[in-house]
Amino acid sequence: MHFEFLKKDPAGETRLGKITTSRGIINTPVFMPVGTYGTVKAMLPEELLDLGVEIILGNTYHLYLRPGHKLIKELGGLHKFMHWDGPILTDSGGYQVFSHAKLRKIKEEGVYFQSHIDGSSHLLTPEKAIDIQEALGSDIIMCLDECTPYPAAYEYTKESMGMTHRWARRCKEFMSSELRVQSSEGLITQNTKLKTPYLFGIMQGGMFEDLRRQSAEEIVNIGFDGYAVGGLSVGEEKDLMYKMVDAAVPYLPEDKPRYLMGVGMPEDIIECIARGIDMFDCVVPTRNARNGMLFTSFGKLVIKNSQFTNDAKPIDENCGCYTCRNFSRAYLRYVYMANEIIASRLNTIHNLYYYINLMKGIREAIKENRFEEFRKEFYKKREEVS
Numbered sequence: 001m002h003f004e005f006l007k008k009d010p011a012g013e014t015r016l017g018k019i020t021t022s023r024g025i026i027n028t029p030v031f032m033p034v035g036t037y038g039t040v041k042a043m044l045p046e047e048l049l050d051l052g053v054e055i056i057l058g059n060t061y062h063l064y065l066r067p068g069h070k071l072i073k074e075l076g077g078l079h080k081f082m083h084w085d086g087p088i089l090t091d092s093g094g095y096q097v098f099s100h101a102k103l104r105k106i107k108e109e110g111v112y113f114q115s116h117i118d119g120s121s122h123l124l125t126p127e128k129a130i131d132i133q134e135a136l137g138s139d140i141i142m143c144l145d146e147c148t149p150y151p152a153a154y155e156y157t158k159e160s161m162g163m164t165h166r167w168a169r170r171c172k173e174f175m176s177s178e179l180r181v182q183s184s185e186g187l188i189t190q191n192t193k194l195k196t197p198y199l200f201g202i203m204q205g206g207m208f209e210d211l212r213r214q215s216a217e218e219i220v221n222i223g224f225d226g227y228a229v230g231g232l233s234v235g236e237e238k239d240l241m242y243k244m245v246d247a248a249v250p251y252l253p254e255d256k257p258r259y260l261m262g263v264g265m266p267e268d269i270i271e272c273i274a275r276g277i278d279m280f281d282c283v284v285p286t287r288n289a290r291n292g293m294l295f296t297s298f299g300k301l302v303i304k305n306s307q308f309t310n311d312a313k314p315i316d317e318n319c320g321c322y323t324c325r326n327f328s329r330a331y332l333r334y335v336y337m338a339n340e341i342i343a344s345r346l347n348t349i350h351n352l353y354y355y356i357n358l359m360k361g362i363r364e365a366i367k368e369n370r371f372e373e374f375r376k377e378f379y380k381k382r383e384e385v386s
């Protein structure tokens with residue numbers, strides 16, 4: 001793993017870093033927009049680049065079922081297929097199997113499930129998860145894990161975590177074994193200089209501090225290019241989530257990136273960067289944009305509210321995005337209410353700009369040793385009424 005550690009806050013856990021992949025550099029802390037079906041909804045790839053997006057996330061489960069990883073590979077891989085040349089991180093497919101598929105059955109060998117699209121039967125094993133991600137041409141591959149449901153009893157959580165560890169070991173062995181060479185579906189060109197694609201291990205442990213610690217130690221012991229905290233933001237209180245992050249982070253090596261999966265409200269990002277996390281992904285900015293919920297420096301704005309009917313101001317006067325430079329709240333409310341496609345486009349541009357700009361601001365603040373001030377300012381602005 002080529003991860004350059006640029007700066008650590010002497011007083012806290014906050015880190016500044018740089019991940020080098022064969023498809024480009026990722027400055028951390030980073031937010032990764034989600035491109036579930038091989039598209040970041042409502043956005044052109046060039047628009048993502050213009051916003052400063054450095055890496056996107058792809059969903060293995062969905063791409064495997066439709067159009068299929070074999071077809072994507074035949075057509076030159078996911079980057080070419082979706083016209084995105086930058087780095088792509090793919091999840092293992094496990095999370096979606098647990099949340100979307102029908103008739104799931106978890107066994108030691110893997111997870112049996114039926115497609116939510118056509119009911120067809122499938123088996124996702126740790127090896128298969130790697131195979132699919134390699135066929136897609138992913139730059140950062142995730143191990144198959146079981147995202148422990150919430151709430152879950154201690155014994156169940158512990159057993160589930162044990163299986164996640166055994167699956168992680170199988171993923172690593174498969175990535176580095178002869179099996180890959182013989183594999184009919186996987187095998188992409190490896191960049192031997194950077195040793196990409198990178199493989200990240202996932203820690204579980206539910207809402208139990210001792211299990212979070214055990215999982216961190218075990219996954220680090222197996223050894224990966226990066227470490228992901230999984231199984232959070234599943235319905236628990238924020239304070240509990242922060243506590244679980246705190247329980248795992250001290251056992252992670254300083255010289256490897258740390259990724260908090262699926263967590264991404266702006267305040268969660270700030271609080272977890274303060275706890276030593278480097279990478280985030282979440283559907284919130286894009287999904288909420290399509291639902292008319294906009295992120296601003298002063299908090300959330302629901303564009304359909306009647307108070308905006310004749311409001312000539314932009315969404316956020318402090319925002320420099322294309323939408324805010326050219327359109328009023330009145331226009332945005334009107335096109336949203338009229339179900340015009342442009343509403344999704346303009347709202348997504350704004351929300352992603354907000355997120356990418358927030359991350360830029362945070363990195364700048366860490367560089368200049370003023371992250372704590374930035375954090376205070378972030379909350380203060382929200383208290384001021386627009």
Ligand SMILES: [Zn+2]
Binds near residue numbers: 316319320322350353
């Ligand atoms: Zn804007």
